[in-house]
Amino acid sequence: MAKPKKTPRPKAVTPKGFRDYFGTEVTERKTMLDQIAEVYHLYGFEALETSAVETVEALGKFLPDVDRPNEGVFAWQEDDSDWVALRYDMTAPLARVAAQYRQDLPAPYRRFAMGPVWRNEKPGPGRFRQFYQCDADTVGAPSVAADAEICAMLSDTLEAVGITRGDYIIRVNNRKVLDGVLEAAGLPDTDEFAHVRGIVLRTIDKHDKFGDQGVMALLTEGRKDESGDFTKGAGLETAQVELILGFVNGRQDSNATTLDRLAELVGEVQTGVEGVDELRQIAELLEGQGYGPDRIVIDPAVVRGLGYYTGPVYEAELTFEVTDEKGRVREFGSVAGGGRYDDLVKRFTGQAVPATGMSIGVDRLLAALRATGRIGSKAQGPVVVTVMDRDRMGDYMAMVTELRQAGIRAEVYLGNPKNFGNQLKYADKRESPVAIIQGGDEAERGVVQIKDLILGTKLAESASVEEWKDRPNQYEVPRGEMVAKVREIIESYT
Amino acid sequence: MAKPKKTPRPKAVTPKGFRDYFGTEVTERKTMLDQIAEVYHLYGFEALETSAVETVEALGKFLPDVDRPNEGVFAWQEDDSDWVALRYDMTAPLARVAAQYRQDLPAPYRRFAMGPVWRNEKPGPGRFRQFYQCDADTVGAPSVAADAEICAMLSDTLEAVGITRGDYIIRVNNRKVLDGVLEAAGLPDTDEFAHVRGIVLRTIDKHDKFGDQGVMALLTEGRKDESGDFTKGAGLETAQVELILGFVNGRQDSNATTLDRLAELVGEVQTGVEGVDELRQIAELLEGQGYGPDRIVIDPAVVRGLGYYTGPVYEAELTFEVTDEKGRVREFGSVAGGGRYDDLVKRFTGQAVPATGMSIGVDRLLAALRATGRIGSKAQGPVVVTVMDRDRMGDYMAMVTELRQAGIRAEVYLGNPKNFGNQLKYADKRESPVAIIQGGDEAERGVVQIKDLILGTKLAESASVEEWKDRPNQYEVPRGEMVAKVREIIESYT
Missing domain, CATH: 3.30.930.10 (Bira Bifunctional Protein; Domain 2)
Structure with missing residues (x-):
C-alpha cells in the first residue's frame, strides 16, 4: 500500500519586502x-x-x-x-x-x-x-x-x-x-x-x-x-x-x-x-x-x-x-x-x-x-530569578512578584531549569542587570544570592575599570532585603 | 460632436465593515x-x-x-x-x-x-x-x-x-x-x-x-x-x-x-x-x-x-x-x-x-x-484665538505661539474670518475652554478680551449654579497678561 502523502511543512518566512520589529x-x-x-x-x-x-x-x-x-x-x-x-x-x-x-x-x-x-x-x-x-x-x-x-x-x-x-x-x-x-x-x-x-x-x-x-x-x-x-x-x-x-x-x-x-x-x-x-x-x-x-x-x-x-x-x-x-x-x-x-x-x-x-x-x-546617538543605547533587561529547585517554583514566583510590585522589571526563568548554565546564558541574552539565586541551602538560611551582571560589562569598558574593579560581583543578603539590594545595584550604575 | 464623457466622482465611503476613529x-x-x-x-x-x-x-x-x-x-x-x-x-x-x-x-x-x-x-x-x-x-x-x-x-x-x-x-x-x-x-x-x-x-x-x-x-x-x-x-x-x-x-x-x-x-x-x-x-x-x-x-x-x-x-x-x-x-x-x-x-x-x-x-x-465611567469624560479642546482683523494674522499667530510655549493647547482660527459668529461656533465645536478676541481697538489699547467658554456649560449643570453664577464670562486683560489669565481660568475649573 502506498504511504499516505505527507503535507509539507509551511515555511516560516516573512513575506518578501516585509519585516518584523523586535523589542x-x-x-x-x-x-x-x-x-x-x-x-x-x-x-x-x-x-x-x-x-x-x-x-x-x-x-x-x-x-x-x-x-x-x-x-x-x-x-x-x-x-x-x-x-x-x-x-x-x-x-x-x-x-x-x-x-x-x-x-x-x-x-x-x-x-x-x-x-x-x-x-x-x-x-x-x-x-x-x-x-x-x-x-x-x-x-x-x-x-x-x-x-x-x-x-x-x-x-x-x-x-x-x-x-x-x-x-x-x-x-x-x-x-x-x-x-x-x-x-x-x-x-x-x-x-x-x-x-x-x-x-x-x-x-x-x-x-x-x-x-x-x-x-x-x-x-x-x-x-x-x-x-x-x-x-x-x-x-x-x-x-x-x-x-x-x-x-x-x-x-x-x-x-x-x-x-x-x-x-x-x-x-x-x-x-x-x-x-x-x-x-x-x-x-x-x-x-x-x-x-x-x-x-x-x-x-x-x-x-x-x-x-x-x-x-x-x-x-x-x-x-x-x-x-x-x-x-x-x-x-x-x-x-x-x-x-x-x-x-x-x-x-x-x-x-x-x-x-x-x-x-x-x-x-x-x-x-x-x-x-546622532539620541536613541539606541542598550535597553536594560529584566532581573532574572533563577530556578535552583523546581519544587520551590512558588518561592521564586513570589520573588518576582515582590520585585514587580516594587516597580522593578523581573522574570522567573521558565525554561527547563536542569542546566543552571543555560539560566545564566538566558539572563545574559535578556541583558539582565541582576540574577537572583536561591538554592536549598540559602532557602534554609533565609538568604538569597544576588549576582551583579552589569559589572562585567563595566569592567570590559577599560575607562571605568578603576571605578569598579574592587566591587564584588555577588552579594548574599537576607531574603527580606532582596528588593532593596537589587534596587541599590541597579541604581548604582545609572 | 458628442460631449466628452465625464468620469463619475468617486464615492467618499468607508469600505463595508470598516470604520474611522476620531480624536x-x-x-x-x-x-x-x-x-x-x-x-x-x-x-x-x-x-x-x-x-x-x-x-x-x-x-x-x-x-x-x-x-x-x-x-x-x-x-x-x-x-x-x-x-x-x-x-x-x-x-x-x-x-x-x-x-x-x-x-x-x-x-x-x-x-x-x-x-x-x-x-x-x-x-x-x-x-x-x-x-x-x-x-x-x-x-x-x-x-x-x-x-x-x-x-x-x-x-x-x-x-x-x-x-x-x-x-x-x-x-x-x-x-x-x-x-x-x-x-x-x-x-x-x-x-x-x-x-x-x-x-x-x-x-x-x-x-x-x-x-x-x-x-x-x-x-x-x-x-x-x-x-x-x-x-x-x-x-x-x-x-x-x-x-x-x-x-x-x-x-x-x-x-x-x-x-x-x-x-x-x-x-x-x-x-x-x-x-x-x-x-x-x-x-x-x-x-x-x-x-x-x-x-x-x-x-x-x-x-x-x-x-x-x-x-x-x-x-x-x-x-x-x-x-x-x-x-x-x-x-x-x-x-x-x-x-x-x-x-x-x-x-x-x-x-x-x-x-x-x-x-x-x-x-x-x-x-x-x-x-463604568472610567473613560469618556469630555476632553478639553484648545484655546481658540479668533481673527478680528485679517491683516494682523501675525499678531494672532504670536498669541497662539505664546500659549503653546506655555504648554497650553491653542489654535488660531484659520477659516474665513469674515463672519465672527462662525468663529465662536467653531470654538464651540472644538470644545474650547477659552476664546481670545482682539479687535483694532483692543490692539491700540494693548489689551485682549478673554471669553470664558466653560462657564456656560457649568451654569447649565444646575447643581453648580450657585458656585458660578456671579462669575463674569469675559475678561479684558493687558496683552502681556494673556497667558496667565488663560491659565487661571482653565485651572479654576479643574
Whole structure:
C-alpha cells in the first residue's frame, strides 16, 4: 500500500519586502511618535485613525511615481465585486474622510494620523512594502497662515524628538512661483504642455543629484550617465532651461533678497506674482513668531515630486553628515515634507477644499536619531530569578512578584531549569542587570544570592575599570532585603 | 460632436465593515494600550510588531470558527504567485516568528503584540472587519508556572486600566481535564471521534447561553429554539452528556473542593489526572503570590472555542452589570482569554514548542471602561484665538505661539474670518475652554478680551449654579497678561 502523502511543512518566512520589529525597534519608534503626537496635540490637531483598507475608487491614483499610475497598491476584489486596497499614504484617506464627514467635522479641520502604509513596489535594501507615516494636515484653511503653522510645527516637532537646532533646515517654496516661471518660459499650464511640465517637475526635483549640467542635458538634448546609458531629453530650448535653472538656483542670502529675485523671474505672470506674495506672507508670519531662517528658509530649489501640490511646498532636511553604507560622507537629507493640495477633496465633492499638510518619514527620522546617538543605547533587561529547585517554583514566583510590585522589571526563568548554565546564558541574552539565586541551602538560611551582571560589562569598558574593579560581583543578603539590594545595584550604575 | 464623457466622482465611503476613529476614540485606546504595555513590560515581556501581511501558508487555518476553515481572511495573490493575507490574529504571526528566529530569540520568549487584525466576515452592528488585539504569550515554557504568570498578569492588567477588584474574575480550566472526561465518557481523542468531540467542545462553550437542558438536547436528540428552528443533535447517550455536564458544572465553593470534584470525574484516565494536577499547581502558585479566588478561580465551565488549545485555558470576565441595547440588564462578560497551545510552532519546525498566552479584546475592554465611567469624560479642546482683523494674522499667530510655549493647547482660527459668529461656533465645536478676541481697538489699547467658554456649560449643570453664577464670562486683560489669565481660568475649573 502506498504511504499516505505527507503535507509539507509551511515555511516560516516573512513575506518578501516585509519585516518584523523586535523589542526596542518597536518601543523607540513608539516613544518618538508619542513625542510627535504631543506637539501636534499642543497645536490643536486631533487624532484620526482610518482603517488600513480603502476602496480603490476612493484611494485614487496619487502615488508619487506618476509614470506608473496603476501600480503600487495591494488591491483585491471583494466577493460583492468592490475592489479594495491597502492605503498607500495618509493623505488619500484624509481626503475621503474630509468629504464623507464634511457636515460634522470642525472647519478648518486639523488632524494628525500615524500608522503603517503599504506600497506594492519592488523591495530593496532598506526599502520595505510596509512602513510608518506620520502626517499632520489642515483641511479647509485657505490662508497661507495654515502653511506657516505646519512649518513651525514641523520645526518644533524635530526639536521635540531630539534634533538639535542647527542640525536641520526647513525649506519652503511655492508651486505657483514655479508655475509662473514655467509660463514665463513658454510652458503654460494647459493640456498641451502637461506632459513636458511633468517631466520638468520630476527632473528639477532631482537637481541635487544631477546638478545644473545634468538638468540642462535632460531637459534639452538628453544625457548620458556614467554607465553610458542615454536618457532621452525633453527637447526644450537652452534659454527655457536657463530660466528654469535660474529659478531653482534662486536662493539668496536672505529671505527678502530671495523673494526679490523670484519676483524678477516671474515678471508680470499672475500666478507667479501670487506665489511670491504668498511666500512673502509665510516668511513674515514665521519670522514674527521667532522662526528665523536658521530654522525655516525660503528656497526655490524645493520642488517635491508629487503632482497634486497647488501652492506652498516645504521640506525638512537634516544637515549633519553621516557616512553611508558605501563609506561616503554625505548630508543626512530629507526626513519630512509636504505642501498645499487644494484639489484632493474636490475629487469627491466637486467643491474645492483648500488643504495643506506634511508627512514625516518615520523610519528616516528614527535612523537620524540613531545616527546622532539620541536613541539606541542598550535597553536594560529584566532581573532574572533563577530556578535552583523546581519544587520551590512558588518561592521564586513570589520573588518576582515582590520585585514587580516594587516597580522593578523581573522574570522567573521558565525554561527547563536542569542546566543552571543555560539560566545564566538566558539572563545574559535578556541583558539582565541582576540574577537572583536561591538554592536549598540559602532557602534554609533565609538568604538569597544576588549576582551583579552589569559589572562585567563595566569592567570590559577599560575607562571605568578603576571605578569598579574592587566591587564584588555577588552579594548574599537576607531574603527580606532582596528588593532593596537589587534596587541599590541597579541604581548604582545609572 | 458628442460631449466628452465625464468620469463619475468617486464615492467618499468607508469600505463595508470598516470604520474611522476620531480624536478621543484614538487617544483613549492608546492610553489604555500604554497602561497595558507597562504591565507587560514589568513582567519582562518584549514588544514584537510583525507586518500586517503574512503568507497564507504561514498563517494556517486556525480561525475560531472551524466550520469554515477556508474563509475569514483577506487574501490575494502576489505577482510572483505567492498567496498572502492580512493577519487574522496575533498568535499565528507569533508562531511563525518563533519558528523563523528560533536560533536568536531568548528561550523562553515572552512577547507582547498590539495592533489591528482583519477578518473577512459578514459585518454586523458593532462587528467590524478590522479591530485591535492585544496579546501576551510565553513561547518555550513547558511549566504551568507560565500559565499561572499569564493569569496573574491579566489580573494586574485589568486593574491597571481601571477595572476595580471584585468587578472581574479570571476563570481557569484545563483542556486535559475535559479530554479526560470525554475519554471517560467514551469519546477518546482519536480520529474516529474527532468530529463529535469538536461538536461537544463548541456546544459546551455556549453552555451559558443554552443551559444544561439546551446542551443536553443539542448533544443528544437535537434542539428546537424559540423561533422553532431545529438543530440536529450530536446523537450521544444521556449518560455521556450527564458526565460532561457534571464536568461543566463542577465548580465548588473553593478551588480545593473543585479540584477534588474534578479528580473524581476523570477517575483513572491519565490525561485527566495530569490536567487536574496542573490545575492544582496553578492554583497553588497563584494563591502563593496572593492571587486568591476573588481574582482567579478554577472553573471547569471555561472551555474556549479554539481547537488548538492543549492544556490550561483561561478567561477574564467582567462581573458588573450593564444594560444592553435591548434594555436588558446582563453581566458585562468576557474581555480576554487564552490558553496553552503546544502545537502551533511545531507546524513549521516539526518540533513541539510549548506556548501559552492570552488575548485582550481591546474594543470590549474599552467599552467596559466607558460603561463604568472610567473613560469618556469630555476632553478639553484648545484655546481658540479668533481673527478680528485679517491683516494682523501675525499678531494672532504670536498669541497662539505664546500659549503653546506655555504648554497650553491653542489654535488660531484659520477659516474665513469674515463672519465672527462662525468663529465662536467653531470654538464651540472644538470644545474650547477659552476664546481670545482682539479687535483694532483692543490692539491700540494693548489689551485682549478673554471669553470664558466653560462657564456656560457649568451654569447649565444646575447643581453648580450657585458656585458660578456671579462669575463674569469675559475678561479684558493687558496683552502681556494673556497667558496667565488663560491659565487661571482653565485651572479654576479643574
